[in-house]
Amino acid sequence: MTRTGRRPGNPGTREAILTAARDAFSRQGYAGASVRRIAAAAGVDPALVHHYFGTKDELFTAALELPFTPAKVLPQVIAGDPDGIGERLLRTFLGIWDGPGGQQGLAALRTMLARDAEVGLFREFLISQVLRRAVEEYGLPDAAVRVPLAASQLIGVVLVRYVLRLEPLAGASVDWIVATVGPTIQRYLTGELPAPGPAD
Amino acid sequence: MTRTGRRPGNPGTREAILTAARDAFSRQGYAGASVRRIAAAAGVDPALVHHYFGTKDELFTAALELPFTPAKVLPQVIAGDPDGIGERLLRTFLGIWDGPGGQQGLAALRTMLARDAEVGLFREFLISQVLRRAVEEYGLPDAAVRVPLAASQLIGVVLVRYVLRLEPLAGASVDWIVATVGPTIQRYLTGELPAPGPAD
Structure with missing residues (x-):
C-alpha cells in the first residue's frame, strides 16, 4: 500500500487532529478550546473531527491517550x-x-x-x-x-x-x-x- | 579555569561514580551492589566514593537524586x-x-x-x-x-x-x-x- 497523502482514515490525519487538540487544550483550557479551531489548525473539516473522535470530551480524552472518558x-x-x-x-x-x-x-x-x-x-x-x-x-x-x-x-x-x-x-x-x-x-x-x- | 581531566572534586568523577552506582543498584539490587565494584567501574578508588558520598545508603540516595536519606x-x-x-x-x-x-x-x-x-x-x-x-x-x-x-x-x-x-x-x-x-x-x-x- 502506498501512501497518498492525507485522506479520511489516514493515521496522519488522526495524528494531526490530536496534535492540534493537545496544543489547543493545553494553551486555551478545555472551555476555551473549540473543535472548529482545532479542525482548522489540523487542516480538516470539523465534521471529520467529530467523525473520528466524537464529542469534545472524547477528543480531549483521546488527546491524552487515557483509557477512559x-x-x-x-x-x-x-x-x-x-x-x-x-x-x-x-x-x-x-x-x-x-x-x-x-x-x-x-x-x-x-x-x-x-x-x-x-x-x-x-x-x-x-x-x-x-x-x-x-x-x-x-x-x-x-x-x-x-x-x-x-x-x-x-x-x-x-x-x-x-x-x-x-x-x-x-x-x-x-x-x-x-x-x-x-x-x-x-x-x-x-x-x-x-x-x-x-x-x- | 581550564579543565585538566579527572581529579578529586572533578564533576566528571562524581558523575562517573553516580552512573556506575545507578547501573549497579539497578542490575544487582541494593544488597548485591558493592561500593568496591562501583568504584572499579567508575575508575576510582573506593575511598573516593566514600569521601564524596558517605555510606552505601547515601550513595544510593545520591544516585537517585532524591532530597532525603x-x-x-x-x-x-x-x-x-x-x-x-x-x-x-x-x-x-x-x-x-x-x-x-x-x-x-x-x-x-x-x-x-x-x-x-x-x-x-x-x-x-x-x-x-x-x-x-x-x-x-x-x-x-x-x-x-x-x-x-x-x-x-x-x-x-x-x-x-x-x-x-x-x-x-x-x-x-x-x-x-x-x-x-x-x-x-x-x-x-x-x-x-x-x-x-x-x-x-
Missing part, C-alpha cells in the same frame, strides 16, 4: 448508595487500568507526569472532565476539595501497583485493594474533613 | 507516640519536598516514574531503604503490607501538590494536609486492615 465512567460510579461511592470508584478505576487500553494509558500517564507541557493538560483534564462534572452534574458537596484528595490516592495506587509494581499492591486482588484503600476514597469524598485553613 | 529521616518519624506516626511521617515528608533539594528531587522523581530502567531503581530504593528498615530496625508489624500502602498515598500527595499543582493541595498549608491526609497514613501504618487475599 469520565463522562461515561462517572455516572455508574455516582449512581447507587453514597456509602459505597469510594469502593465503586476504586473498583471501576482499577478495572480500567487492568483492561484494554490500560497499558497504553499507563505509558501516557507516565509521560504526562514527566513533561511540564503535558502536566498542565492533565491538570486541565482533571479540572474540566472530573471536577467540573462532580460539581455541576452530580452536585457533590465540597467537590473542589474532595475530588483532588481522592485523585491523590487513586493516582498513588495506580503508580505503586502498575508502574512501581511494589508488592503487595502489584499482585493483590482488586477485592483486597478495594477493601483496604476504598475507605480512604470514601472518607475523602463523603467523610468529615478539616476546614481548609489559610495557605502558609 | 531514609536512614536519617525515619528515626525522627518513628520515635514518639505511635498514634502520631502518620502525621509525623506526612509532615516530615512535605517538609522535604518544600525544602532545599525539593525541586531537584521532584525532577528526579518524575524522570524515574517515566523510565522503565529507573523505575526499577526507585522500587529497589523503597524496598531496601524504607521497607527493610521498617521491618529490621523498627519492627513495624506487617510492614511489608503497610509501607507500600502508605507510599501510595505519599507519592500521590506529592504528585498532586507539587507536579499537577491541583488546588486545594497545591496551595494548602502543611497543617491542613497533615490534618486531612495524616489519618490515612496512620490507618495504613497502624490501623486494622483486611487480610491480604489471593491474587486474582
